[in-house]
Amino acid sequence: MSLWRRYVPSVLDNLIWFILVGVVIFFATQTDKFLTPINLRNVLVAASVLGILVVGQTFVLITGNFDLSSESTLGLAALIGLFLIVPPGSPTWGAGTELSPFISVAIILIMGAAIGWVIGALITYGKMNNFIVTLAMLIILRGAMLRFTNGQAVSSIDSRPAEIFNWLGHESAFSLPWLGKAPISVLVMLGVFLVAYVVLKYRPFGRELYAIGGNRAAALASGIDPDKRIRQVYMISGFLAALAGWMLAGRISSVQSDLGEGYIFNVMAAAVIGGISLLGGRGSIVGALGGVLLLSIIDRGLNLMQVSVFWIQSIQGFVILLAMFIDAQKVRFRGAVATSGALIEEPELPSDATPGTSAGNPTSTASGMARGDVA
Numbered sequence: 001m002s003l004w005r006r007y008v009p010s011v012l013d014n015l016i017w018f019i020l021v022g023v024v025i026f027f028a029t030q031t032d033k034f035l036t037p038i039n040l041r042n043v044l045v046a047a048s049v050l051g052i053l054v055v056g057q058t059f060v061l062i063t064g065n066f067d068l069s070s071e072s073t074l075g076l077a078a079l080i081g082l083f084l085i086v087p088p089g090s091p092t093w094g095a096g097t098e099l100s101p102f103i104s105v106a107i108i109l110i111m112g113a114a115i116g117w118v119i120g121a122l123i124t125y126g127k128m129n130n131f132i133v134t135l136a137m138l139i140i141l142r143g144a145m146l147r148f149t150n151g152q153a154v155s156s157i158d159s160r161p162a163e164i165f166n167w168l169g170h171e172s173a174f175s176l177p178w179l180g181k182a183p184i185s186v187l188v189m190l191g192v193f194l195v196a197y198v199v200l201k202y203r204p205f206g207r208e209l210y211a212i213g214g215n216r217a218a219a220l221a222s223g224i225d226p227d228k229r230i231r232q233v234y235m236i237s238g239f240l241a242a243l244a245g246w247m248l249a250g251r252i253s254s255v256q257s258d259l260g261e262g263y264i265f266n267v268m269a270a271a272v273i274g275g276i277s278l279l280g281g282r283g284s285i286v287g288a289l290g291g292v293l294l295l296s297i298i299d300r301g302l303n304l305m306q307v308s309v310f311w312i313q314s315i316q317g318f319v320i321l322l323a324m325f326i327d328a329q330k331v332r333f334r335g336a337v338a339t340s341g342a343l344i345e346e347p348e349l350p351s352d353a354t355p356g357t358s359a360g361n362p363t364s365t366a367s368g369m370a371r372g373d374v375a
Contacts, residue, residue, distance in 0.1 A: 014275070014287070015275075015326060016273055016274050016275060016287050016290035016291055016294060017290055019273075019294060020290055020293060020294050020297070023294060023297055023298060023301070024297060026301075027297065027301035027304070027305075030301070030305055031301075031304045031305055033304050034300075034301060034304055037178060037179050037180050038180070039300060039304065040179060041179065041180060041181075041183065041186075042300055043293070043296045043297055043300050044183065044186045044296075045183050045185060045186060045251070046296045046299065046300065047186075047189065047292050047293055047295075047296035048183070048185040048186050048188070048189040048247060049074075049185070049244045049247055049248045049251075050263070050266060050267065050270060050292050050295065050296065051189040051192070051193065051289065051292040052188075052189055052192055052240050052241075052243055052244040052247065053070055053071075053074065053240065053241060053244050053263065053267045054267055054270045054271050054274075054288050054289075054291065054292050055192050055193060055196045055240055055285065055288070056070060056236055056237035056238070056239070056240035056241055057070060057237060057267050057268065057271050057276075058196065058200075058271055058276050058283065058285055058288050059196070059200075059209065059233040059236050059237060060233050060234060060236075060237050061213075061271055061272075061276045061277070061278065061280065061283065062200070062209045062210060062212075062213045062233075062276065062280060062281065062282075062283060063209050063212045063213045063226075063229065063230055063233055063280055064212065064213040064216065064279060064280025064281065065123070065130045065230060065233070065234075065280070066130060066131070066134065066268070066278070067116075067119065067130075067134050067234060067237045067238075068131070068134035068135050068137075068138050068264055069115070069119060069134045069135075069137035069138040069141060069241075070237055070238070070240075070241040070263070070264060070267065071138065071241075071260040071261065071262070071263035071264045071267070072137070072138045072139075072140075072141035072142045072145075072260065073112050073115050073116075073141060073238050073241035073242060073245065074241045074242070074244050074245040074248065074259070074260040074263065075141070075142070075145055075245065075255075075257075075258070075259040075260035075261070076111075076141045076144060076145050076245070077108040077109075077111060077112055077241065077242035077243075077244075077245030077246060077249075078108075078245035078246065078248055078249035078255045078259055078260070079145050079148060079149065079154055079245075079249075079255045079257070079259065080104075080107065080108050080111065080148070081104050081105065081107075081108045081165060081245065081246055081249055082104075082154045082155075082156055082162060082165065082249055082255050083148060083149070083154050083255075084098075084099045084103075084104045084107065085098060085099050085100070085101050085104045085161045085162055085165055086098070086154065086155070086156055086161070086162055098161065099161075100161065101161045101162070101164040101165040102164075104165060105165065105246060108242045108245065108246060109239060109242050109243065109246075111242060112238040112239045112240075112241050112242025112243070112245075113235045113236075113238050113239040113242070114238070115137065115141070115238045116231075116234035116235040116236065116237050116238025116239065116241075117231060117234065117235050117238070118137075119133055119134060119137055119234045119238070120230050120231030120232070120233070120234035120235065121231060123230060123234075124227035124228075124230050124231055125227075138264075142257075142258075142261075145257040145259075146257045149257055151257060153254050153255065153256045153257075154254070154255045155253065155254040155255075156249075156253045156254070157253070157254075162253070165246075165249070165250060166249070166250035166251075166253055167184070167250060168184060168185060168188065168246055168247050168250045169185050169246070169247045169248060169249065169250025169251035169252075170250045170251060170253075171183075171184050172184060173187055185247050185250075185251070188243075188247070192240065192243075193285060193288075193289050196285045197285045197286065200285055201285075205229075205232075208224050208229055209229060209233065210281055210282075211224060211281075212224060212226045212229055212230070212280070212281075213277075213279075213280025213281030213282070214280065214281030214282070215281070245259075245260070248260070265316075265320055266295055266316065266320075268320070268323075269291070269295065269316075269319055269320040269323045270288065270291035270292045270294070270295050271283075271288050271291060272291070272323040272324065272326070272327050273291045273294065273319065273322065273323035273326060274287035274288040274289065274290050274291030274292070274294075275287030275288070275290075275291075276288055277327060277330065277331070278324075278327050279331060282330075291323075294319075295316075295319065298315065298316075298319065299312070299316075302315065
């Protein structure tokens with residue numbers, strides 16, 4: 001096999017940054033409003049909710065699963081959060097409980113983690129297909145949003161507790177040179193990415209997730225409990241979806257029953273185009289951040305160019321298709337490299353070699369993956 005073919009997967013893994021630079025240059029030459037402080041802040045604010053969802057999805061994807069329900073978890077968390085603290089009737093349409101916003105936030109974050117646990121339990125204990133389970137949960141949660149509000153939008157108008165609830169999505173922390181005020185939502189998103197980076201790269205938990213996604217049978221043979229880890233990553237995804245819902249509710253101050261609808265397509269596209277494999281076991285959280293920034297930049301750039309909303313949807317669809325194409329090519333080239341490597345004759349082991357240390361032994365392979373020897 002040609003030497004260049006061995007490096008194609010690495011190039012594809014980092015392709016997001018080349019695309020990102022090209023897109024920024026393109027929009028900067030098309031409109032003078034693109035490289036302005038207010039637009040860059042808008043790009044980052046728009047990326048904050050998507051980014052938190054993508055982090056949760058990344059944990060799930062690395063294990064070889066996916067979570068279609070995160071958009072509905074986001075919507076339900078946003079709605080319940082406001083529903084519990086604003087007065088009943090017009091114009092707020094709350095539940096009338098008027099709870100403390102701190103209690104409301106705790107409830108929705110616990111609810112998000114609980115939804116994730118239920119999904120993980122159905123997949124691991126019930127041996128159900130993750131696509132069907134998460135799709136069903138998406139529909140169930142969307143129906144619950146309609147039931148709670150009877151189709152009315154829950155609003156935080158003239159509600160002091162709601163102003164506290166809106167803090168995460170609405171307030172800024174401090175000022176930066178040239179860029180101006182740094183939104184708290186952006187800082188929280190970057191913090192979530194930083195924690196995820198440390199966990200996935202340096203902690204045993206993260207290495208075990210890669211081992212499960214790379215070879216579940218080998219991971220099980222090495223002492224890892226795949227079912228337990230899968231339940232945990234779905235809880236992480238649900239918790240972060242609820243956090244994103246709280247953030248989004250604070251930004252828009254009004255929640256309708258269709259909030260978050262269609263988010264999952266952008267979430268999957270951002271993760272995959274950022275290098276996260278749909279087959280599991282591969283991908284970088286840093287690349288996923290690049291995917292989030294790319295989609296946010298494309299959306300803002302097209303709006304500044306006053307491109308029709310119909311064309312924007314078509315372009316977003318093309319980006320999703322491009323993400324799937326890149327993922328397919330990574331699988332293709334890695335398979336070709338692996339096949340080529342298998343054809344190379346391996347040296348004969350010495351007669352006193354310790355049993356279980358050969359390259360084909362699944363236990364030793366998974367143990368190495370859990371230690372971080374295998375990416």
